[in-house]
Amino acid sequence: MSEASELRTRYEQVVDRIGAAASKVGVDPERVILVAVSKYAATDQIRTLIEMGHQDFGENKVQQLTQRVAMVEEYLDRIRVLPHVRAGRRAAQLLGGPASSSAGASGGSDETEPSKSIRWHMIGRLQRNKARKAAESCRLIQTVDSLRLAEELQSIGMRRNLDVDVLLQVNCSGEEQKSGCLLPAAPHLAEQIDQMGHVHLRGVMTMAAATDNPEAARPAFQRCREVFEDIRRSGFGGRCNILSMGMSNDFEVAIEEGANLIRVGSAIFGDYEAEPDDEAEAPEA
Numbered sequence: 001m002s003e004a005s006e007l008r009t010r011y012e013q014v015v016d017r018i019g020a021a022a023s024k025v026g027v028d029p030e031r032v033i034l035v036a037v038s039k040y041a042a043t044d045q046i047r048t049l050i051e052m053g054h055q056d057f058g059e060n061k062v063q064q065l066t067q068r069v070a071m072v073e074e075y076l077d078r079i080r081v082l083p084h085v086r087a088g089r090r091a092a093q094l095l096g097g098p099a100s101s102s103a104g105a106s107g108g109s110d111e112t113e114p115s116k117s118i119r120w121h122m123i124g125r126l127q128r129n130k131a132r133k134a135a136e137s138c139r140l141i142q143t144v145d146s147l148r149l150a151e152e153l154q155s156i157g158m159r160r161n162l163d164v165d166v167l168l169q170v171n172c173s174g175e176e177q178k179s180g181c182l183l184p185a186a187p188h189l190a191e192q193i194d195q196m197g198h199v200h201l202r203g204v205m206t207m208a209a210a211t212d213n214p215e216a217a218r219p220a221f222q223r224c225r226e227v228f229e230d231i232r233r234s235g236f237g238g239r240c241n242i243l244s245m246g247m248s249n250d251f252e253v254a255i256e257e258g259a260n261l262i263r264v265g266s267a268i269f270g271d272y273e274a275e276p277d278d279e280a281e282a283p284e285a
Contacts, residue, residue, distance in 0.1 A: 004048050007048050008048065008052065010269075010270065011036075011052065011054070018255065021256060027255065031260055033094060033260060036054060036057050036058065037059075039061070046068070056139075057120055058120075058142075059124070062122070065122065066133050072118050094260060119140070121142055136160070136162070142166075144166040144167065145168070145181045146189075147189060147193075153199050157197070164200065166193070167204060167205040169206065170183060170186045170224055172206040172208070173207065180206065187230055191234065201231075201239075203241060203261075204231065205245070206221070206224040217253055217254070218253050224257075242260060243260055243261065246263070247263050248264050248268075249267075
C-alpha cells in the first residue's frame with residue numbers, strides 16, 4: 001500500500017471513529033470539526049488531505065504555520081478542478097466565514113474537488129511577539145490564556161482592522177507545566193475578552209494529561225465543559241459555541257463530553273518521534 005493510500009485509510013478511520021462517538025451521544029458527526037494537526041506532516045500529506053476535501057489544519061509554531069499557509073495558498077492557486085478527487089468530509093459550520101484574507105471558509109461542500117479555502121488553527125503556545133503573524137494567518141487562535149495576550153491581539157486588530165477569533169485555553173488537568181488559565185479565573189478572563197472590539201471569544205479549549213488510558217481524560221473534559229457552559233450562560237451569545245477538547249488518543253471521550261472540535265495528529269499522519277521542545281510548544285496531537 002502506498003503512503004498516500006495509508007494516509008487516506010487512517011483519515012477515514014478517524015472519521016469513522018468520530019461518527020461512532022458522536023452517534024453514541026446523539027450528536028451529528030458533521031457538527032464536529034476535525035483539525036488535522038500537521039506539525040509533523042510532510043507537504044505531500046497535507047496536499048493529499050486537501051485533495052480529499054479536508055479544510056482544517058492546526059500548527060504549533062508560528063514560523064511553520066506561516067510557511068505552510070504560503071505553501072498551501074500557492075498549491076490552491078495552481079489547481080482548479082481535479083476530476084479524480086473524491087468528496088471529503090463536510091467541514092462543520094461552527095466557524096462561519098473567514099476572519100482574515102488568508103484563511104477561512106463558510107461551511108463545507110459536497111463537491112468532488114479540493115477545498116478552495118483552508119482554515120488554519122494556532123494550537124501551540126503563542127508568544128506576544130509572534131501574535132501578529134498568527135492573527136494574520138489563522139482562522140482561529142486556540143491558545144489564548146492571559147489578558148496580556150488578548151490585549152496584544154486586540155492592539156493588532158485595531159492597527160490592522162482585523163477581527164481575531166480565539167478560544168480561551170483553560171488548564172483543567174491541574175498540571176503545573178501545562179499552559180492555560182486556572183479554572184477559577186476563566187469566567188473573569190472570558191468577560192474581559194468579551195469587552196474587546198477586535199478579539200472575539202468563540203469558546204474554550206483544554207488539554208488533558210497525557211495518558212494511555214482515554215478514560216483518565218474524562219474528568220478534565222467534564223471540568224472544561226462545565227466552564228464552557230458557565231461562560232455561555234453568562235451572556236456571551238451564540239458566537240461562543242466551540243468546545244475544543246480531545247486528541248488522537250482520547251477524542252472519542254472528548255466528543256462524549258461535548259467537544260465539537262478535536263485536534264488529531266498521529267492518528268491521521270502516523271506515529272512520529274516527539275521533539276524535545278514539544279511540551280513547551282503544546283498542545284500535542
